[in-house]
Amino acid sequence: xxxxxxxxxxxxxxxxxxxxxxxxxYRKIEFDLKQEIINLLFLISVLWIIGMTIFPIEIGxxxxxxxxxxxxxxxSIKDLMNHSYFMVPLRNIAGNIILFVPLGAMLTLKFATxxxxxxxxxxxLLISVCIEFIQLLLPIRDMDVDDIILNxxxxxxxxxxxxxxGMLFRMNAKDH
Numbered sequence: 252x253x254x255x256x257x258x259x260x261x262x263x264x265x266x267x268x269x270x271x272x273x274x275x276x277y278r279k280i281e282f283d284l285k286q287e288i289i290n291l292l293f294l295i296s297v298l299w300i301i302g303m304t305i306f307p308i309e310i311g312x313x314x315x316x317x318x319x320x321x322x323x324x325x326x327s328i329k330d331l332m333n334h335s336y337f338m339v340p341l342r343n344i345a346g347n348i349i350l351f352v353p354l355g356a357m358l359t360l361k362f363a364t365x366x367x368x369x370x371x372x373x374x375x376l377l378i379s380v381c382i383e384f385i386q387l388l389l390p391i392r393d394m395d396v397d398d399i400i401l402n403x404x405x406x407x408x409x410x411x412x413x414x415x416x417g418m419l420f421r422m423n424a425k426d427h
Contacts, residue, residue, distance in 0.1 A: 321396055
């Protein structure tokens with residue numbers, strides 16, 4: 252049996268909207284649109300990562316092709332770069348980086364204490380290590396240390412993009 256994540260993700264987001272609505276209407280909690288957009292985008296980025304890295308989950312189906320876990324840094328990246336079709340390395344390498352860019356951006360917007368490359372990089376690294384450990388335990392997933400490297404890089408890129416755009420915004424505001 253295969254379990255997919257799209258329907259649970261949609262249910263989680265709908266429940267989030269319902270809970271937010273109840274809090275605003277009945278509990279008279281202040282509604283900060285900017286913060287709520289950041290919260291929603293953070294939730295979506297986390298759900299997207301979970302959906303792309305953990306799901307689908309196979310239940311009752313053992314590995315039939317043998318595990319192909321990679322514990323050697325840059326080994327699978329090197330193999331991908333030698334692939335005959337350019338889309339294979341592009342999809343795998345760029346995909347792993349791009350998947351974590353929104354997380355890096357949202358971490359720094361949502362959590363004021365995550366305000367440095369080191370802090371955001373460490374959080375991205377820890378999240379990626381957790382995901383790869385979970386994949387090690389799943390029958391149709393494989394652990395790859397290169398994914399940890401690429402995911403962490405994506406987290407850092409997201410942080411740097413937000414930092415750079417914030418600096419540009421402040422510079423433009425000073426000019427006017």
